[in-house]
């Protein structure tokens with residue numbers, strides 16, 4: 001019985017995700033689902049992108065958090081069009097939440113839409129919201145064994161951002177082990193090593209973003 005309920009939830013999600021995707025395609029809009037555990041540095045990267053792409057690309061952000069509008073306020077202050085979803089306890093965003101949030105964005109003017117999912121290394125990967133691409137972030141402070149312990153997100157994502165590499169000298173974390181573990185789960189993963197603090201690796205990340213985006 002429980003299996004049937006879960007399947008129905010996923011079926012409903014998949015139907016709404018398809019509707020979202022059609023809307024995105026109609027607007028020639030690339031949509032990225034950005035996922036990580038809490039505090040990996042998602043919002044900090046979005047703030048950095050707001051500054052970097054100012055005047056070049058119109059970026060919208062849907063922020064997902066259990067509570068508060070803090071992240072939407074941060075990215076709005078960085079010049080991005082922002083909407084906050086407060087999930088009120090739910091540990092991930094689903095397609096229905098995104099469909100409702102879209103009413104608050106001007107899709108016709110956007111070149112890129114990034115959905116910052118709720119900080120959680122498991123559930124967000126199970127729910128497609130209609131995105132074109134899944135990008136996940138793992139910070140070096142989380143340890144180099146995480147791809148083996150939480151494989152789903154690594155399997156589902158096209159890109160892995162290894163963040164906070166400026167902290168490596170202070171940690172017992174082997175970045176080569178992270179890459180080896182991640183590629184053992186998903187050999188096609190594109191991997192960027194980045195620091196939003198020092199700017200390391202951000203040129204390659206920005207170039208990749210530009211390649212995915214049709215500027216209107």
Ligand SMILES: Nc1nc2c(ncn2[C@@H]2O[C@H](COP(=O)(O)OP(=O)(O)OP(=O)(O)O)[C@@H](O)[C@H]2O)c(=O)[nH]1
Nearest residue numbers: 037038039040041042043044119164167195196197
């Ligand atoms: N050392 C270092 N710290 C960083 C970097 N990027 C972000 N941080 C710090 O990491 C903490 C969390 O950053 P956020 O950007 O809020 O992380 P988040 O993934 O958006 O967090 P949630 O939305 O709560 O899941 C903050 O104190 C940031 O300043 C980085 O490149 N290097």
Ligand SMILES: [Mg+2]
Nearest residue numbers: 042043071116
């Ligand atoms: Mg955040």
